[in-house]
Amino acid sequence: MIDQLIAKIKKTNAPIVVGLDPMLDYIPEHVKEKAYRELGETLEGAAEAVWQYNKKIIDAVYDLIPAVKPQIAMYEQFGIPGMQVYVNTVRYCQKMGLLVIGDVKRGDIGSTSQAYATAHLGKVYVKNSEIPVFREDFATVNPYLGIDGIKPFMDVCRKENKGLFILVKTSNPSSGDFQDQKLEDQRHLYELVGEKVDAWGSELMSGDYSDVGAVVGATYPEQGRTLRKILPKSYILVPGYGAQGGRGKDLVQFFNDDGLGAIVNSSRGIIAAYRQEMYSKYGPEHFEEASRAAVLAMIKDINDALEDSK
């Protein structure tokens, strides 16, 4: 699967992914009001607003990017109607030629991780029928439970040609509470997790890179540099660009010398671009055009930084 992502990155010349994390606050009033008129101030109404918002953004940017990363929590908060819009969003993006990284951060003991892996990347058996469920191409996974929790995802990846991004060093301010702990042998926990991801990933190569990638926040460039070395064959999914503080020049160390190896996510910075001063000329009425402009600016920022670093 990672070979497909790399092919799309090369084709678009855009090592970026758009995070479809539609908080209601981001959605322009006219979109919400229309949905509420049709379906009420209900979970259905909120989910419809999310769906209309997503569709406009996807239509406006799909030709520029290789992949999207919907954050399932933003759909789960609207219950069943929200989950249905998550499903619809995954399908719609794939129809538009995009790869979908399900940002689900699941992880549990073996048999339970197997159910999650089946749900998101695999097919569930119902008697003699084999049925795909959420159908993402990649999923993010939490490593706290160890290899037991990861292996069922890897098994499904092997069988169905899918990929993972395992949380190693997350972008949030308190990610250091546990991830930065120094172990007895002076490594940090995130380094140990990185080493494990590298070892696990070596069993699932797909060309020069592994189908097992890592999540490392843009907000931690030093740790990014260290983890790049520990994980030479893993794609690094880098959240935290833009709104969370990361910029192109801080991100070059997440890439390998081949110009590959990383894909940078921006969520709010793209989908709510119309609320930024820089894109205010589009206004809420043309929010999707602001998103397109923000995608173009982000691609240029990162490619310029990569060019400068050569």
Add this chain to the structure above:
Amino acid sequence: MIDQLIAKIKKTNAPIVVGLDPMLDYIPEHVKEKAYRELGETLEGAAEAVWQYNKKIIDAVYDLIPAVKPQIAMYEQFGIPGMQVYVNTVRYCQKMGLLVIGDVKRGDIGSTSQAYATAHLGKVYVKNSEIPVFREDFATVNPYLGIDGIKPFMDVCRKENKGLFILVKTSNPSSGDFQDQKLEDQRHLYELVGEKVDAWGSELMSGDYSDVGAVVGATYPEQGRTLRKILPKSYILVPGYGAQGGRGKDLVQFFNDDGLGAIVNSSRGIIAAYRQEMYSKYGPEHFEEASRAAVLAMIKDINDALEDSK
């Protein structure tokens, strides 16, 4: 919220929770066949089988126990119809007077954890309406992202009178991969996580105990003993009884001297009891009676062990 759980434990004299983790393999053929005849070999058919199976078990055991713990992965694997059955199961259990611990193991960066907390324990705002979504009473949470990921859950607990169980030392064989790592100061990572849970929990007391509990696997009695001391005010949710290997006598150290402080989960050992030699006389036709017998045996096993340890 923990005071409500304690009251129910005292009333039933049963410090146990039944894990509603309905794998299709556990469900008797006659239940599945009926569902498939009505709704096909589809996600809807599988979800219906799960629902009928759950209802029978709940009806058979609800008067014996304080709480249930549905594992959301087992529902998520059947997509939207599965999630609807998760919702229905939560509601049905609550209608029968049970508290519901949503075993969701969510955890993310701040704004995303907030969406999960809203989804599972809180209410989502849709314009002027405040709508509860999945409506569990407790949720399990993954700590790998640090306090950022936990605080939004705590805020919702405070506002809505709900509770948490944070993963500290999980029951699976490879839980040691990271959780048992020795830190520079010779503590294990699970001890540090335990200390943090204790500190966080002190902000959310509800009587003698905190609304912030911990998950510590029955399969690790030594770590249970250590964590009991580190976390004197936290309820410990103890998975891994029965099928995963734990027995009553191994579990006394998870309890405090007041006889409280722990609640032991069994999933397969209860809901699929009819498949055990010991309960074979019930047969698949009366699987729910086997579950009732297994609940009674589990309560006795644990209470006998607690009595013996006095």
